[in-house]
Amino acid sequence: AQSVTQLGSHVSVSEGALVLLRCNYSSSVPPYLFWYVQYPNQGLQLLLKYTSAATLVKGINGFEAEFKKSETSFHLTKPSAHMSDAAEYFCAVTQNSGYALNFGKGTSLLVTP
Amino acid sequence: ETGVTQSPTHLIKTRGQQVTLRCSSQSGHNTVSWYQQALGQGPQFIFQYYREEENGRGNFPPRFSGLQFPNYSSELNVNALELDDSALYLCASSPLVNVNTEAFFGQGTRLTVV
Numbered sequence: 001a002q003s004v005t006q007l008g009s010h011v012s013v014s015e016g017a018l019v020l021l022r023c024n025y026s027s028s029v030p031p032y033l034f035w036y037v038q039y040p041n042q043g044l045q046l047l048l049k050y051t052s053a054a055t056l057v058k059g060i061n062g063f064e065a066e067f068k069k070s071e072t073s074f075h076l077t078k079p080s081a082h083m084s085d086a087a088e089y090f091c092a093v094t095q096n097s098g099y100a101l102n103f104g105k106g107t108s109l110l111v112t113p
Numbered sequence: 114e115t116g117v118t119q120s121p122t123h124l125i126k127t128r129g130q131q132v133t134l135r136c137s138s139q140s141g142h143n144t145v146s147w148y149q150q151a152l153g154q155g156p157q158f159i160f161q162y163y164r165e166e167e168n169g170r171g172n173f174p175p176r177f178s179g180l181q182f183p184n185y186s187s188e189l190n191v192n193a194l195e196l197d198d199s200a201l202y203l204c205a206s207s208p209l210v211n212v213n214t215e216a217f218f219g220q221g222t223r224l225t226v227v
Contacts, residue, residue: 036218043117043203043218044156090155099169100146101216103155 002027002093006104014112019078021107023091031093033074038088086111117206117219125225126194134189134222136204145187150201162187199226
């Protein structure tokens with residue numbers, strides 16, 4: 001079954017520092033991978049998605065992710081953290097059926113001044 | 114263009130009761146999916162509706178049921194509520210049944226079962 005594992009339930013960075021949120025996937029077929037962000041008391045917003053086109057995917061708000069098949073990884077990065085980036089981030093992969101998503105447990109990002 | 118809206122935003126129910134949650138999909142979207150997000154966890158897929166038919170289901174018992182209406186809005190019904198049903202319930206709509214198109218999420222309904 002398709003699944004993702006997010007390493008680190010909490011990540012803390014200083015404002016202006018690099019953001020790195022880790023996601024590894026398990027898939028028997030080429031996966032479609034997603035990163036979503038969830039702000040407090042809100043639903044999920046799509047940051048970016050990988051659908052087998054380019055391995056480096058650029059998303060909204062300055063985030064990007066690189067698909068590395070050899071490492072089965074799809075880590076999310078942002079060169080310089082902003083206070084407004086504090087939120088919960090979820091990595092997700094399509095299920096075998098192709099019509100639903102399997103989410104990771106999430107990583108809570110804290111940005112300190 | 115309005116986004117995905119869910120109602121109510123919060124509610125409290127007693128164990129054993131029944132609850133109905135509602136979702137209005139984004140304009141032009143014919144596919145609606147429901148997810149359950151327990152505290153501190155990622156969302157778990159409950160089921161999906163496409164053109165008023167259930168199109169797929171996750172690992173949830175039959176007491177979780179749903180409907181989709183001709184205007185593509187949807188309901189999630191849960192019977193015989195249990196304490197573990199306490200969670201944020203998210204609705205997502207998309208213009209195509211294939212999940213590789215972007216799914217737009219509502220803000221969710223926070224259900225507390227006491």
